[in-house]
Amino acid sequence: MTTGVHSLREFKMPDVGEGLTEAEILTWYVKPGDAVTDGQVVCEVETAKAAVELPIPFTGVVEALHFPAGATVDVGTPIIAVAVAGAAPAAAAPVVPAPATAAEAESEPERREVLVGYGPRTGSAQRRTRRSNGTAAPTAPAPAAPAAPAPEPVAAASVAPAAPVVEGERPLAKPPVRKLAKDLGIDLRAVVPTGPNGVITREDVHAAADTAAGKAVEPVADPPVQAAPAVQPTGPAVAAPVRPVPDASGDVRVPVKGVRKATAQAMVASAFTAPHVTEFVQVDVTRTMKLVRRLKESGELGAGVRVSPLLLVAKALLTAVKRYPEVNASWDEAAQEIVVWGAVNLGIAAATPRGLIVPNIKDAGSRTLSQLAVALGELVDTARQGKTSPADMAGGTITITNVGVFGVDTGTPILNPGEAAILAFGAVRELPWVHKGKVVPRQVTTLALSFDHRLVDGELGSRVLADVAAVLEHPKRLITWG
Known part of the structure; x- marks a missing residue:
């Protein structure tokens, strides 16, 4: 068991660079005392335009979560504090002893905080720029660091039903798939993954929903060739959201977010x-x-x-x-x-x-x-x-x-x-x-x-x-x- 110098690092709500000023914290995946590693997803947030997962850009032990799930936070506001090992303490930051499992020999390099769902970008970040004619010039996406060490590659056909997830582990799935599972009320830990390296796909979530006798209706933007008097539920529809509970008088209040x-x-x-x-x-x-x-x-x-x-x-x-x-x-x-x-x-x-x-x-x-x-x-x-x-x-x-x-x-x-x-x-x-x-x-x-x-x-x-x-x-x- 070793001890060392630690400093508090705070991870701020990142800015996607598209004029958004705030985001709602949907879910925390960590709690105080948990060890986190560079690139690990710590929470899911929703902006006015996208629901994404946030990876943390350094390694250490979670000291505090500054906001609960459901809170709306301004961009640039610290949302989580992490005790990082091996770095000199900041002037205003107290020295906090860290558990042995979180001790690190070297300090973590500074990483750019970005609002992405698959890990922090490496190198210089590239953005879309607006041309003079109003179009957006796409740039090549920067490589993303995985949220956890990747398993050895296996053939798609060899992916077997997932074993029970060990407490603390998170199933591998992209943010839209997590959102779909949340809307359908499906626990990703119970879903059998068929994607590469054990990643859960949309089809896996739908299969789990069918098994539970509940099939989601996805939005379809194509109009019917000829509209019938009664429209079938193939149009854009809300996919089984979590409904607010009525109060004693039967009224329902829905937060505008x-x-x-x-x-x-x-x-x-x-x-x-x-x-x-x-x-x-x-x-x-x-x-x-x-x-x-x-x-x-x-x-x-x-x-x-x-x-x-x-x-x-x-x-x-x-x-x-x-x-x-x-x-x-x-x-x-x-x-x-x-x-x-x-x-x-x-x-x-x-x-x-x-x-x-x-x-x-x-x-x-x-x-x-x-x-x-x-x-x-x-x-x-x-x-x-x-x-x-x-x-x-x-x-x-x-x-x-x-x-x-x-x-x-x-x-x-x-x-x-x-x-x-x-x-x-x-x-x-x-x-x-x-x-x-x-x-x-x-x-x-x-x-x-x-x-x-x-x-x-x-x-x-x-x-x-x-x-x-x-x-x-x-x-x-x-x-x-x-």
């Missing part, structure tokens, strides 16, 4: 800053729906490429923006200028178990229909898995919200802050329609366009909406106009 808090603040700011105008139009989309079916059956956009009516609505809006680029703009209050963006970063509003988010497809206007389909599919899959990053939600210039997936005909959408327009795509229904002089059943939808009347007047807004409707009624115009 995370994505819901950020959304509320953004919508209030938008509604009371930009003067909204909303226009509506009903459209015969029979030809568009036929084109969707043809593209699905032919596979001409590529093997495995997802085709939906939302794809053609997106392409129709991009075609209208190309003809009227002034709608792809922002109001710069400080400079008293209208900024017309050179690139169209197309946002798709998506309801997820964590709340409403609006990731966007960078430079969507330059993409072919096939490229747009791939990007839209990736956006949906990323949102389903809870992996949408703050950078994916930054820099949007115009948005589509697909209310039709819920069987809703239309609405008056509120602008995404900083954008000039948002298009609502309603349910597609079979309705009596005058076609070539006769009343016949046709596939009809309702579009609604909300726009900021400071920079989009009635004429411009009407022309954009009319163009979107014209393209969806006669999709051949995608070729002649696009």
Whole structure:
């Protein structure tokens, strides 16, 4: 048994560099007296945009947890104190004797605190930068240190059912998988891992949920080909959240945190800053729906490429923006200028178990229909898995919200802050329609366009909406106009 000089190191709530100022501590994985190692995940936190795990950047013994689970903490505030061995004590830090298991011979090098789910980054950190056209330039991800020493590589087929987890050990799983398990009420310690090196996958969690006779419903952003009177639960749905307990009078109080808090603040700011105008139009989309079916059956956009009516609505809006680029703009209050963006970063509003988010497809206007389909599919899959990053939600210039997936005909959408327009795509229904002089059943939808009347007047807004409707009624115009 040895003793040595120790000093207190405090780990602060890190900053992701995307303008976020606070995070809620969801779960602590350690307690005072526990030994921790460099790269070990000590807690899970939720910001307004993501739920992630925090690895600690030094080795020692937990001295104190400054905040309980459920607390919302400002970025830069210390959240945990660790007694680190082998370092000279700081001027204001008391010398604390550490248990023998935590003694270290050498001091830990300073590491950059980052908000990631797989360990601290090594070397210089790289960030996404915003180009002058509003797009984000992705940089190569930095290597991440594992949360614990990695086991020897084994073939995927040789992964056997996990043995009972020893007290204090944590099952290996990525943050979105942990979030899914939490939403479904599944204990990861009881899940049999099938991923490489014993990592638990989403499929493992779903299998455990099925075994427990409870299957999760994941958010799906694709609208139905034809909305039925009763919408099946395939749309964006909340995946079995933990419900607050009613009080004696039966009332329920739900804390406003995370994505819901950020959304509320953004919508209030938008509604009371930009003067909204909303226009509506009903459209015969029979030809568009036929084109969707043809593209699905032919596979001409590529093997495995997802085709939906939302794809053609997106392409129709991009075609209208190309003809009227002034709608792809922002109001710069400080400079008293209208900024017309050179690139169209197309946002798709998506309801997820964590709340409403609006990731966007960078430079969507330059993409072919096939490229747009791939990007839209990736956006949906990323949102389903809870992996949408703050950078994916930054820099949007115009948005589509697909209310039709819920069987809703239309609405008056509120602008995404900083954008000039948002298009609502309603349910597609079979309705009596005058076609070539006769009343016949046709596939009809309702579009609604909300726009900021400071920079989009009635004429411009009407022309954009009319163009979107014209393209969806006669999709051949995608070729002649696009």
